[in-house]
Amino acid sequence: MGWDGARQGPPVLSLKAGEGEAARRDEFLATLRQAARDPGAFYLEGHGIDPSVIDQVEALSRRFFALPEDEKRAIDMVNSPHFHGYTRVGAELTRGAPDWREQLDIGSERPLLPQGPDTPAWARLQGPNQWPAALPDLRAAVLRLQAELTAVALALLERIALALGERADFFADLYEGGPDQLLKIIRYPGRAAGEGDQGVGPHKDSGLLTFVLQRDRGGLQIEREGHWVDVPPRPGTFAVNIGELLELATNGYLKATVHRVVSPPADSDRLSIAFFLGARLGSKVPLLDLPPDLAALATGPERDPDNPLFLDVGENRLKGRLRSHPDVARRHYADLLGPDGPS
Numbered sequence: 001m002g003w004d005g006a007r008q009g010p011p012v013l014s015l016k017a018g019e020g021e022a023a024r025r026d027e028f029l030a031t032l033r034q035a036a037r038d039p040g041a042f043y044l045e046g047h048g049i050d051p052s053v054i055d056q057v058e059a060l061s062r063r064f065f066a067l068p069e070d071e072k073r074a075i076d077m078v079n080s081p082h083f084h085g086y087t088r089v090g091a092e093l094t095r096g097a098p099d100w101r102e103q104l105d106i107g108s109e110r111p112l113l114p115q116g117p118d119t120p121a122w123a124r125l126q127g128p129n130q131w132p133a134a135l136p137d138l139r140a141a142v143l144r145l146q147a148e149l150t151a152v153a154l155a156l157l158e159r160i161a162l163a164l165g166e167r168a169d170f171f172a173d174l175y176e177g178g179p180d181q182l183l184k185i186i187r188y189p190g191r192a193a194g195e196g197d198q199g200v201g202p203h204k205d206s207g208l209l210t211f212v213l214q215r216d217r218g219g220l221q222i223e224r225e226g227h228w229v230d231v232p233p234r235p236g237t238f239a240v241n242i243g244e245l246l247e248l249a250t251n252g253y254l255k256a257t258v259h260r261v262v263s264p265p266a267d268s269d270r271l272s273i274a275f276f277l278g279a280r281l282g283s284k285v286p287l288l289d290l291p292p293d294l295a296a297l298a299t300g301p302e303r304d305p306d307n308p309l310f311l312d313v314g315e316n317r318l319k320g321r322l323r324s325h326p327d328v329a330r331r332h333y334a335d336l337l338g339p340d341g342p343s
């Protein structure tokens with residue numbers, strides 16, 4: 001049976017329900033499998049992250065976006081071959097069209113990887129973050145939230161493996177030694193009617209799982225059967241969606257969720273925190289051996305000539321970043337670009 005919730009929004013799952021006695025756990029796994037396949041998005045509660053950890057990052061995010069433009073531009077993403085740092089409104093593209101949001105991308109805080117003539121280009125993605133000098137508290141607060149979200153997302157990934165008939169540690173090679181992850185704090189400025197409404201255009205996320213923390217203002221929508229379904233804020237939960245690496249690993253049994261954000265009205269804005277669980281750069285996406293009833297529904301990942309998918313995690317990640325941030329691509333990856341920019 002498919003999902004029939006277009007009116008009330010995506011289902012709500014509690015991570016705690018996956019822990020209890022066997023019958024309850026099996027029921028949770030069945031619900032999780034269903035929600036992850038259709039609609040490919042759900043609210044997650046019972047995750048155990050203290051609201052004060054999120055509140056603190058939210059308050060600091062507000063202060064970050066209120067800084068003078070030159071302080072934000074001092075840590076512009078264009079400085080960073082790792083695609084870490086600040087993106088001003090309109091500088092990011094989704095399917096070639098500018099997104100109306102400003103954001104700070106904070107990746108895994110790791111040292112540079114050694115570079116040599118045979119080093120793959122994706123190795124340049126790893127490296128330190130850029131932090132705003134005027135807000136020294138941001139670093140510890142964000143890194144704490146990032147670490148807690150990583151733990152929750154990995155716990156959920158283990159449940160997804162179980163729900164698909166594999167061992168809980170099926171994906172371990174993708175995260176042992178530290179998965180690749182990214183936390184973005186984002187502000188969507190309001191826009192008047194007629195000004196356009198692309199907060200962020202329709203897209204799939206390139207990783208395994210995405211968690212979106214929304215507060216009071218909605219705007220996030222998922223696509224289902226050609227219609228946009230609202231995913232309004234729901235206190236105490238994250239909105240979870242499925243990324244392209246899970247579409248690949250399940251041979252399309254799960255589909256990466258197409259989603260977008262509609263700009264808020266003029267004289268308002270919307271703040272969100274998005275967390276992307278990716279896989280370790282240098283790993284390869286493993287293919288699940290699905291039980292026959294599920295395998296019959298796995299019709300292959302979607303083939304999109306504008307968005308080819310690669311089993312090689314680093315290559316997949318770099319492709320997405322180059323397309324979204326052409327200014328960073330030109331500055332730091334000119335050696336990879338054809339005459340028309342990233343392909």
Ligand SMILES: O=C(O)CCC(=O)C(=O)O
Binds near residue numbers: 200
């Ligand atoms: O801000 C949101 O609600 C979602 C953001 C998003 O989809 C993204 O950054 O990939």
Ligand SMILES: [Fe+2]
Binds near residue numbers: 205210259
């Ligand atoms: Fe997204």
